[in-house]
Amino acid sequence: MSPAASAVPFAAIGLDLGGSSIKYGVVDQAGKLVESTFSHATTPAGAHPQAVAEVMAQIISELQQLTGSDLFGVPVGVTVPGIVIDGVVHSAANIDDAWIGLDAVALLRGQLNREVSVLNDADAAGMAEVFAGAxxxxxxxxxxxxxxxxxxxxxxxxxxxxxxxxxxxxxxxxxxxxxxxxxxxxxxxxxxxxxxxxxxxxxxxxxxxxxxxxxxxxxxxxxxxxxxxxxxxxxxxxxxxxxxxxxxxxxxxxxxxxxxxxxx
The missing domain is CATH 3.30.420.40 (ATPase, nucleotide binding domain)
Incomplete structure (x- = not known):
């Protein structure tokens, strides 16, 4: 690990997949969103898993440029609009049916080259409120x-x-x-x-x-x-x-x- 990487103040990247857009941002060690990194990208037409994974890889590349960090070792959390059990997607709302039965953690871990957690989008919104909100x-x-x-x-x-x-x-x-x-x-x-x-x-x-x-x-x-x-x-x-x-x-x-x- 380079000296710059060891000093990275970032704790995690969040990627929120929706039918029309992927919202994203970086969270610091205190669990707070780094506002300058919060943005969105267009979900690829049809939202096929591989196409989405490629867009997410591009998002992380852009975040590396924006933060001036290689974000080495920074894990990623991904929401999916569907039921998720042990990283496997069991339903799909407004995204390609190819997600159903897919081990999304394995796909995204390989594409993003880092540790990945995947959870239902409503569960993620709930976690934000329960751990940092109302x-x-x-x-x-x-x-x-x-x-x-x-x-x-x-x-x-x-x-x-x-x-x-x-x-x-x-x-x-x-x-x-x-x-x-x-x-x-x-x-x-x-x-x-x-x-x-x-x-x-x-x-x-x-x-x-x-x-x-x-x-x-x-x-x-x-x-x-x-x-x-x-x-x-x-x-x-x-x-x-x-x-x-x-x-x-x-x-x-x-x-x-x-x-x-x-x-x-």
């Missing part, structure tokens, strides 16, 4: 059960107990009143169905009451763009759990992925 206190997870929900085009979910993740929890796909929950309570329905806040609150209350019955969280963190308007709906919700807006939205996947890489 679900944390003094740099540690708040004790008890925490449910992180991202309300957007669908509903992403991540569930924790004392900071321990229960991976691949798909609470957005619960059946409520005979339909998929996210088709009724995802934030997109406000615009698509021209709902008033009162109408949306009624749907969200129905959904959250059911989820609360199933897993009894102590804290519910709501993310997604709709959380920026939290004062319009959160005070009207009647739940046993405390409910708060997420601290991170756009960068949550990058931070959570990097955290997993740092501590895997």
């Amino acid at each position: 679900g944390s206190f003094a740099g540690a997870p708040i004790p008890g059960s925490t449910l992180v929900l991202t309300l957007g085009t669908g509903i992403g979910s991540a569930f924790f107990r004392d900071g321990n993740l229960f991976p691949n929890v798909e609470f957005g796909h619960l059946e409520i009143d005979g339909v998929d929950a996210e088709s009724r309570a995802a934030a997109r329905v406000i615009r698509e169905e021209n709902l008033s806040w009162d109408q949306y609150i009624e749907r969200l209350q129905r959904y959250l009451s059911h989820v609360e019955f199933l897993c009894s969280p102590d804290l519910i963190v709501i993310g997604g763009a709709v959380s920026l308007d939290h004062e319009k709906f959160m005070p009207q919700l009647k739940l046993r759990a405390r409910i708060v807006p997420a601290q991170y939205n756009n960068a949550a996947g990058v931070l959570g992925a990097a955290h997993r890489a740092m501590n895997h």
Whole structure:
């Protein structure tokens, strides 16, 4: 290892794969995002695994130039919009079906030439909140059960107990009143169905009451763009759990992925 490499102040790289873009950034030794490195690249058309891996390699090359470091030995955390078990992808949302059954860790480790951790994108966003955001206190997870929900085009979910993740929890796909929950309570329905806040609150209350019955969280963190308007709906919700807006939205996947890489 060169002297310059041994002095690298960076702890991990986070890569957040989505259907249209790959968000990325570098996290320092304190677990904080280096803001100057946070950006995004276009996801290759079709999002085939090999094409994505090549774009990620290019991203790391650009980060090396940007930071003035070879980032030697700095691990990478990668999110995938699908179920991930022991590094193998078992479902694929808005990415090529070739991901299904793929050992993503093996593919990316070979392409990126460094240690790689792969996890579900909603789990990564949840980790950002639980270890550094609205679900944390003094740099540690708040004790008890925490449910992180991202309300957007669908509903992403991540569930924790004392900071321990229960991976691949798909609470957005619960059946409520005979339909998929996210088709009724995802934030997109406000615009698509021209709902008033009162109408949306009624749907969200129905959904959250059911989820609360199933897993009894102590804290519910709501993310997604709709959380920026939290004062319009959160005070009207009647739940046993405390409910708060997420601290991170756009960068949550990058931070959570990097955290997993740092501590895997």
